[in-house]
Amino acid sequence: MADKGSFTRRRPDLEFYLHRVFRKKSFRPLQREVIKAVVEGHDVFLQASTSFGKSLCFQLPAVISNGLTVVICPLLALMMDQVNALQNIGVEVSTINSNTTIAERRVILDDMRSGHPRTRLLYVTPELCQTDSFRRNLQLVHRQGQLARVAIDEAHCMSEWGHDFRPAYQELGWFKKSLVNPPVPITALTATATPRVRTDIINMLGLEPTNLKLFNTPSARPNIHYEVRYLENYEGDESAQVDNLLAYIRAIKKRREARLGVEEAARQPQMSGIVYVGLRTVSEQLAYRLSQDKSISAVAYHAGLAPQDRTRIQALWTEPKQAPKIGDKPRPMFSIIVATNAFGMGIDNPHVRFVVHWTPPRSFEGFVQESGRAGRDGRAAASLVYYNLNERDRIIDRMNRDTENMRNRGGPKDVIASLMKNQEARMDSFKKVVRYCESVTRCRHDLIKDLFGDFELEEMGSQQPPSSQAVRMDGLGVPGSTPCNYACDFCKEGRVSLGKRKRTMYASDYMIDEGYV
Numbered sequence: 001m002a003d004k005g006s007f008t009r010r011r012p013d014l015e016f017y018l019h020r021v022f023r024k025k026s027f028r029p030l031q032r033e034v035i036k037a038v039v040e041g042h043d044v045f046l047q048a049s050t051s052f053g054k055s056l057c058f059q060l061p062a063v064i065s066n067g068l069t070v071v072i073c074p075l076l077a078l079m080m081d082q083v084n085a086l087q088n089i090g091v092e093v094s095t096i097n098s099n100t101t102i103a104e105r106r107v108i109l110d111d112m113r114s115g116h117p118r119t120r121l122l123y124v125t126p127e128l129c130q131t132d133s134f135r136r137n138l139q140l141v142h143r144q145g146q147l148a149r150v151a152i153d154e155a156h157c158m159s160e161w162g163h164d165f166r167p168a169y170q171e172l173g174w175f176k177k178s179l180v181n182p183p184v185p186i187t188a189l190t191a192t193a194t195p196r197v198r199t200d201i202i203n204m205l206g207l208e209p210t211n212l213k214l215f216n217t218p219s220a221r222p223n224i225h226y227e228v229r230y231l232e233n234y235e236g237d238e239s240a241q242v243d244n245l246l247a248y249i250r251a252i253k254k255r256r257e258a259r260l261g262v263e264e265a266a267r268q269p270q271m272s273g274i275v276y277v278g279l280r281t282v283s284e285q286l287a288y289r290l291s292q293d294k295s296i297s298a299v300a301y302h303a304g305l306a307p308q309d310r311t312r313i314q315a316l317w318t319e320p321k322q323a324p325k326i327g328d329k330p331r332p333m334f335s336i337i338v339a340t341n342a343f344g345m346g347i348d349n350p351h352v353r354f355v356v357h358w359t360p361p362r363s364f365e366g367f368v369q370e371s372g373r374a375g376r377d378g379r380a381a382a383s384l385v386y387y388n389l390n391e392r393d394r395i396i397d398r399m400n401r402d403t404e405n406m407r408n409r410g411g412p413k414d415v416i417a418s419l420m421k422n423q424e425a426r427m428d429s430f431k432k433v434v435r436y437c438e439s440v441t442r443c444r445h446d447l448i449k450d451l452f453g454d455f456e457l458e459e460m461g462s463q464q465p466p467s468s469q470a471v472r473m474d475g476l477g478v479p480g481s482t483p484c485n486y487a488c489d490f491c492k493e494g495r496v497s498l499g500k501r502k503r504t505m506y507a508s509d510y511m512i513d514e515g516y517v
C-alpha cells in the first residue's frame with residue numbers, strides 16, 4: 001500500500017495552488033475531492049464528462065508533490081495542448097514523443113534519473129512505456145523514491161470493449177507489477193467507460209481495491225434537456241428536416257426574447273450550437289441552408305478543411321461574442337457549427353446551448369460525449385437526436401458487412417479475435433443508441449444512466465458531485481417530481497404523446513422490431 005502523503009512537499013493548501021499556479025477561482029464540484037484522494041496516495045478512477053477539468057486532477061497534485069508524475073497520453077495533439085498550457089503557467093513539464101530530439105531526450109532522462117528531478121510532469125506515449133530502457137529508468141526513479149504517481153489519461157483505450165482501443169495501453173499493467181514496495185499510485189481518467197470497459201481498466205491496471213477511490217459525474221447531465229425527434233424518412237429531400245431544425249432554433253430564440261425582451265436579447269453574446277452530421281457534403285450543405293436564416297451564422301467543419309481553417313473556425317466559435325452589425329440587418333443570434341465527428345478534440349466552449357445529431361450517432365459513448373458538450377457552464381442546454389428506421393437499418397447493415405469482411409480476412413488468429421471483439425463492442429454500442437432513441441416508456445436521463453452503468457458505479461461506492469437539480473430550460477420544463485424535473489421529452493410529453501410521435505416513423509412500410517427497445 002502506498003505511503004499516503006509521503007510525496008507531499010508542503011502542507012498542501014489546494015486552493016492556494018489552484019489560484020496561484022493554475023489561476024482558477026474555485027474548484028468545480030468533485031475536483032477537490034478527487035485531488036485530495038490523489039494527493040493522499042490513493043489509486044483513483046475518475047470518469048467525468050468532457051471538459052470537466054480532469055487534467056487538473058493530476059496536474060495540481062503533481063505540482064504540490066515531491067518527485068515526478070508520469071502522464072500517459074494517447075495522442076500527440078492532446079499531449080501538446082496540456083504541455084503548452086502548463087509551460088505557459090510556469091510549471092516544469094517535459095514530454096518524450098516522436099518529435100523529441102535525441103539531445104532533448106537525454107536532458108529529460110538525465111533530470112529524471114538525477115535523484116531530485118526538477119520536472120514535475122512527464123508526458124509520454126503508451127508505446128514508450130513498453131520499452132525496456134524507459135522501464136529501467138522508471139524503476140530507478142521509483143527506487144530513488146522520486147516517482148510520485150502515474151496518471152493514465154483516456155484510460156478507456158485499454159479495453160477492446162472501448163471505442164478507442166489502443167493495444168499498447170494493455171501493457172500498462174506493468175506499473176503495478178513492477179513498481180512495488182510501495183506500489184506506485186495510479187490515477188486513471190476517462191470521459192466514457194461502460195461497465196465492461198471500467199472493469200477492464202481496474203483489472204488490467206491492477207488498481208488495489210483497498211486503496212482505490214472511484215469518482216464519477218453523471219453520464220446524463222441534469223441541466224441538459226434530452227429529446228428525440230422521429231422522421232418518416234431520410235431519403236431524398238431533407239427540407240422537412242431542415243424546416244424542423246429551423247423551427248427548433250427559432251423556438252429557442254423566442255424563449256430568450258420572452259425572457260429578456262427583444263432588444264436586450266439582441267445585445268447578448270451569440271448562442272453557440274453544434275449540429276453533428278455524418279458526411280462532409282452534408283455539413284457544407286446544411287451550414288449553407290441554416291445561414292439563409294437571418295438569425296443564424298452557421299459554418300461547416302470537417303476533416304477535409306485545411307488545418308489553418310479548422311483552427312480559425314474553432315477559435316471563432318469557442319469565443320462567442322455579439323455578432324457584428326452589418327448595415328440594417330439584425331445581428332445573428334446563433335453561432336452554429338455543422339460538423340462531422342472530426343470536431344471534438346480540444347473543444348473548450350462551455351457556453352454551448354444545444355447539440356443536435358442530424359442522424360443517429362454511431363456509438364452510445366460518442367452520443368454521451370458529444371451531447372455532453374452542451375451546457376458545460378451548468379446552465380440549461382439541450383440535446384436533440386433525429387431518428388429514423390431506414391438510417392438505423394443502414395447502419396446495422398454496414399456494421400454486419402464490416403464484421404463479415406473482418407471474419408474473412410487473413411491474419412494471425414489473436415489479431416482477428418481482438419478485431420472481432422472490438423467490432424462486437426461497436427455493435428453493442430450502436431444497439432444502445434437504438435434503445436435510447438426508440439424507447440418511449442422511460443425518462444431519458446434514467447435511460448442514459450442505466451445504459452452507461454452509472455447505477456453500478458454508485459453501488460461500487462463511487463462519489464458524485466452533490467446532486468444538482470435539473471435546471472429549468474425556458475419553456476421546456478418546470479421543476480417537478482419526475483426523475484429529471486421534466487428535462488426530457490418523455491417526462492414532458494408522456495408516454496402516449498411520445499409514442500404517437502414515434503409512430504410517424506412507420507408511416508412507410510416499416511414494422512418496428514420490438515427486440516431493440
Ligand SMILES: Nc1ncnc2c1ncn2[C@@H]1O[C@H](COP(=O)(O)OP(=O)(O)OP(=O)(O)O)[C@@H](O)[C@H]1O
Nearest residue numbers: 024026027028049050051052053054055056191348
Ligand atoms: N476549477 C476550474 N475552474 C475553471 N476552469 C477550469 C477548472 N478546472 C479546469 N478548468 C478548465 O476547463 C477546461 C477543460 O479542462 P480539461 O481539458 O482538463 O478537461 P477534461 O475533463 O480533460 O476534458 P476532455 O475529456 O475533453 O479531455 C480547461 O480549459 C481547464 O483550464
